[in-house]
Every structure is written in C-alpha cells, then in structure tokens.
Amino acid sequence: MDDEPNVTYITLNGYVDVHKYRYLYFCVMFMLFIVIICFNVTIVCLIWIHKNLHEPMYIFIAALLLNSVLYSTTMYPKLLIDFLSEKQIISYSACLFQFFLYYTLNSSEFLLLAAMSYDRYVSICKPLHYPNIMRKTNMSILLFFSWSVPACHVTVPVMLSAETKLCNFTINGIFCNNAIYELQCIQSDALNLYGLISLLDLVVLPMAFIVFTYxxxxxxxxxxxxxxxxxxxxxCLPHLLVLFSFFCLSVLVSIARVEDNLPETARLIMTLQMFSYHALFNPLIYGIKMKDISKHLRSLLCPSKII
Known part of the structure; x- marks a missing residue:
C-alpha cells in the first residue's frame, strides 16, 4: 500500500510561451547565472585574499556581493528547472521557503547598504574616531543584524501562512512572493498589518538612514x-550608484507586481530583470570604480602588464 504524503502544489502561470521558447529562456538565464556567480565570487575572493582590502568598507562590499550570490543560487535553479518542465509547479512548503529566502535576502540588501552608508559617514565625517567605531566587533554586529533581522521578520508570516487553509492554487507570476496571500481562503488583517510594519523596519527606516548619512x-x-x-x-559614488540601481529595480518590480493592465510579456521581462540586473551591476561597479579592487582585478586578468 502506497502512503503518499498529502502535498499541495501551486501552479506558476507567469511564464509566457514557455513551451515555444523554453530553450532560449533556459540558455539566456543559465549564461546570466554563470556570469553572475563568476563576477561576484571573483570580487569576494579578491577581498578575501588581499590583506590591504581587509577594511570595513571592502568587507561590506564583499557581504553585499555574497548576498547577491546567495540570492542567485536560491532563485535561479528553480527558474531554470521550470523553463524545461512541462508544468511550472511548486509545492506549497517549497513556495513558503522561496518566499522566506526572497524577502530575507532582499531586505538584507537594504540593511547592508545602510551599514555601508554608516561606514562612509564615520570615515568622512568623524575620521579621528573611525578606528574605534568601526572595529571588527562592531562590524561583525552590523553584518549579523543585516542578515538576522530580516530573517526574524520574515519567519513570522511564513509560520502563519503555513497553517492557513488555501482556496486558490495558482500564482500569477514565476516565483513565490507576497502573492501567496492571495492563495489563502481568508485574507488576514494581522498579516497585512505585520507586512506594513516589516516594510517600515526593513525598507523605509534603512532608506531614511541612508538619506540622512549621505x-x-x-x-x-x-x-x-x-x-x-x-x-x-x-x-561614495559606487555605493550611491548601487543604491540608486537597487531602488529603481525595486520600484520596477513593485510596478510589475501591482499593475494589472501590464502585458504578460512585459511583466515577465521586468521580473527576469530583477533576477539578473542588480546582481550583474554590483560587481561591475565595484570592480571598475573602487581603485584598490580595480588594481587587483587588472593584475588578475592581465598579470603580464603589472610591473
């Protein structure tokens, strides 16, 4: 007698002409995934290897790029599998896990950018106190809270949603975001209120702090x-460029999420940009604009030209 577990599956119907262009989608996104990992890991390794880059500013850059690597490795594999699958489905438990990772890592991006702005503020506005303020202990605390605070925030709606009865089993998208609330039979006012509080804590306040410091x-x-x-x-310019691109991308994703009249093809393209643009942009900006990183990068790529 087969005892199969009672698993609830969610259909992702945000893919456009996936049966017609599945191999094109797969090849493009797979190449982007490889490039993203290579670019980000290269910069992180350079910072790890060279002792002159073991400063708070570069450690925060490495953390930001590592966050992009984690984000890409948690989102891309499922995306690539869906391109080659006959049905684009995901179990509800896996959907909640993807929801958790998506919002945790995206929120960590805001907090890491806030920590980087604080580092630049202390360095430029209080240079004599910089060694005492930005000690390894304080830097470790900032990094710890940049990842742990979002994780704790997102854990609450995940746990509540796990116990909620579902009446809808289709998400109008290609991954699990807050559209999972639309699957639930009863819309929870408590969850909506908690979402607003999380938005304030994880996005609005860090952005306000960044504006204040700069x-x-x-x-x-x-x-x-x-x-x-x-x-x-x-x-500061590289940080501001990264911050501006991340903010614009977040706005773009929000538009794709709430705009009902948006064509499905445009919605898919905007969503795929979210998976690729920022993770590609960050290492390029820091590799080109940060002088010490750029020097080590040139020595790695063209060792014969370095005297």
Missing part, C-alpha cells in the same frame, strides 16, 4: 577641501 556627508564635504571631496567621491 546628506551629512554632502554637507561636510561641501565645507571641506578638494582632497576630502575627492576621497568622498571615490568611495
């Missing part, structure tokens, strides 16, 4: 000499 940096550098402004531009 405003203070701008004021201080505007009053300082040319050398201080040059240093601030060299170290």
């Amino acid at each position: 405003t203070k940096i701008f004021i201080i550098t505007n009053r300082s000499g040319k050398e201080v402004r040059k240093k601030a531009a060299e170290t």
Whole structure:
C-alpha cells in the first residue's frame, strides 16, 4: 500500500510561451547565472585574499556581493528547472521557503547598504574616531543584524501562512512572493498589518538612514577641501550608484507586481530583470570604480602588464 504524503502544489502561470521558447529562456538565464556567480565570487575572493582590502568598507562590499550570490543560487535553479518542465509547479512548503529566502535576502540588501552608508559617514565625517567605531566587533554586529533581522521578520508570516487553509492554487507570476496571500481562503488583517510594519523596519527606516548619512556627508564635504571631496567621491559614488540601481529595480518590480493592465510579456521581462540586473551591476561597479579592487582585478586578468 502506497502512503503518499498529502502535498499541495501551486501552479506558476507567469511564464509566457514557455513551451515555444523554453530553450532560449533556459540558455539566456543559465549564461546570466554563470556570469553572475563568476563576477561576484571573483570580487569576494579578491577581498578575501588581499590583506590591504581587509577594511570595513571592502568587507561590506564583499557581504553585499555574497548576498547577491546567495540570492542567485536560491532563485535561479528553480527558474531554470521550470523553463524545461512541462508544468511550472511548486509545492506549497517549497513556495513558503522561496518566499522566506526572497524577502530575507532582499531586505538584507537594504540593511547592508545602510551599514555601508554608516561606514562612509564615520570615515568622512568623524575620521579621528573611525578606528574605534568601526572595529571588527562592531562590524561583525552590523553584518549579523543585516542578515538576522530580516530573517526574524520574515519567519513570522511564513509560520502563519503555513497553517492557513488555501482556496486558490495558482500564482500569477514565476516565483513565490507576497502573492501567496492571495492563495489563502481568508485574507488576514494581522498579516497585512505585520507586512506594513516589516516594510517600515526593513525598507523605509534603512532608506531614511541612508538619506540622512549621505546628506551629512554632502554637507561636510561641501565645507571641506578638494582632497576630502575627492576621497568622498571615490568611495561614495559606487555605493550611491548601487543604491540608486537597487531602488529603481525595486520600484520596477513593485510596478510589475501591482499593475494589472501590464502585458504578460512585459511583466515577465521586468521580473527576469530583477533576477539578473542588480546582481550583474554590483560587481561591475565595484570592480571598475573602487581603485584598490580595480588594481587587483587588472593584475588578475592581465598579470603580464603589472610591473
């Protein structure tokens, strides 16, 4: 007698012409996945290997890129499997796990960017206190909370959703985000309220803190000499570019999520951009714009040209 577990499966119906273009989708996204991993891991390894990069600014960069690697390795494999599958389905338990990873790692991005802005604020606005403030212990605490706080926040809706009865079994998308709430028979006001609190804690407050720190940096550098402004531009510009791209991408994803009149093809393209653009953009910006990283990167790629 076969005792098969009672597993609930969710259908992902956000794919457009997947049967017609499955191999094109797969090849493009697989190549992007490999490039993303190679780019990010290369920069992280350079920071790990070279002792002159063992400074808080570079450690935070490595953490940000490592976050991109974790995000890609948790999202891409399922995406690639779906491209080659006859049915794009996922078990409800796996869907909740994907929901947990997606929101945890995306929220960690905001907190890591906030930690990086604080590092730049202390370095430029309080340079004499920088060694005492940005000690290894304090840096480790910032990194710990950047990952643990989002994980704790997201655990609550995951646990509540796991016990909720489902009346719908189709998600209008290609992965499990907060659309899982639409699967539930009864919309929970408590979950909606908790989502707003999490949005405030994990997105609004970190963004407000980032705006505050860079405003203070701008004021201080505007009053300082040319050398201080040059240093601030060299170290802050890459962070600002990454922050701006991540913010724009988040807005783009939100539009794709809530806009009902958006064509399915456009929605799919915007969603796939979320999986690739930011994770590709970050290592390129830091590899090109950060002078010390760029120097080690050139020595790695063109060792014969380094004297």
